[in-house]
Amino acid sequence: MTLPASNERLSDLCRLARDVIRLEAEAVAALEDRIGPEFDRACELLLNCPGRIVVTGMGKSGIIGKKIAATLASTGSPALFLHPAEGSHGDLGMLTRHDVLLALSNSGETAEILAILPLIKRMQVPTVAMTGRASSTLARRSDVHLDVFVAREACPHNLAPTASTTAALAMGDALAMALLQARGFTPEDFALSHPGGALGRRLLLQVADLMHSGSRLPVVNADTTLRQAVYEISSKGLGMTAVLEADGSLAGVFTDGDLRRALDRGADVLELPIRTLMHANPQVIGPEALAAEALARMEQFRINGLLVVDDGRLVGALNMHDLLRAGVV
Template sequence: MSQAEDFVKNGIQVIEVEKAAVAALQKSIDKNFADACQLLFNCQGRIVVIGMGKSGHIGNKIAATLASTGSPAFFVHPGEASHGDLGMITADDVVLALSNSGETAEVTSLLPVIKRLNVPLISMTGNPKSTLSKFANVNLDTSVDKEACPMNLAPTASTTVALVMGDALAVALLQARGFTEDDFALSHPGGSLGRKLLLKVEDIMHHGELMPLVSETTSLTNSLLEMTEKRLGMTCVVNAEGKLIGIFTDGDLRRTLAKGLDFSSTPINQVMTHSPKTINAGKLAAEALQLMETHAINALVVVDEVEKPIGALNMHDLLKAGVV
């Protein structure tokens, strides 16, 4: 067998071991899990996650997931905790401590202080008879039959199972809190998902003097000047009452050139596209993108409740805003 084949074989074996470990975790989604969720749900302060080594890395991720899904949480390194960071824990908090053995010295040394603070403690261990699990109000069993490491030493399957248990807690709490897409977006304003869920058409549209706009009797020549000045590749066309009746785009211009019309005497209403696609300012920018993609168009007119144009945007605006 070649080295490349060995790599593939060993990689598959790791996945199989960890897949089996995660499947076995279902037995731990029991009354203890429900009790842990209830403690976390009732928490009036923050969820303080503690873990050492690889468990610490997993704990850090669990804290981040909890915080981003509506359950305020932060990670405290147990080594730092014993040198002052325990002062960050208040009586309103809940502690979630991770240790596969349940005997990690840096974690167990904090137990008397946690008890003195009278703070609820949830443990996540692979040993339900350990010091940590016995001390906790609730223990979550994250034991595994074996690690994916061939020496059964390196934390692999055990850390995967702990991470999955953390995700199970976070999502169960998310659903119990009625956490919505809007809530998620508010905690992720800098990401592309946050922009898609928060950014509205009114935030990126061109309006006022920046919006291309001509009346229906404006000549084709002057309409092109308006398009060139506003640089959106289109112009809105309105009637005498100021209501939108059409749009003229770069595509319309190409089709018009083939007709051999007199640009200076031809009014724009003879060559414009009637009944253009529109959107309201309060809609999400992502909805504008979907509308453009569905109808294979590059620009949209933003109208008010009486169909008067108040803005315009094109695909470049959506790209610039990070919605695409």
């Protein structure tokens, strides 16, 4: 049977949690003064790597290494994770002479990494080490050493990897972001490697992918009566209709909101020509614009739809519901 925790015990737990967060924050903050020539050399090696960045680490360092490899790969630096123990049993075949090894070990003495290091050196693969001991074997035998030393772990017993893994993760993020900047990696590049996510949809989907065109596009002539325009709006279901001149040029737009304002006049307006009620010079967008830009335009002007114009000619229309269905919003 589990006894309910006393208020005093809960207070002690909260105090411990605050200490953990403070210690880990201090460990990360201490890294800032260590960013210098060695970090520059590491970036140079990784930037000039014609192959991939192969990240390795054992235990908790390995888990952090997997995250660093994933971050590198998704931000323009091809990377993969190599388990050092499996490396001695065939997986070292993942590594080529064109790669760079990024090895994580807080002690710098991880046996599984040191076991494969001579073979890596024989292949002449450059090695960047990330350790908490500059005098360690791994640090001394690597081409570049990144110091992620922490004064103590956040664990009350100073045993469980906590502050040290947080520091290694932060240094890995610093490397990835420095490489991203140096490569000129753009949000559009990021979206290409994340097509299934919300960001990918926002940065890859174009207006042309979502717009209504052809027979689905609501269009009336400028001399059409309001009665006929209402029918067009209702049948196409976009809450608006484009209004064209006789030569096909865009004259304006008429929306559900315009209809409510017209009916508020109190007179019989159903037989009035739509040109007397429409909104001239409507907001438009090009078919190659990003759907996210269409969303920003709608939010900026507080409207629910946009007409799509290409080279001065009406080619489509879309509304907020189209963006919602596509997951852009």
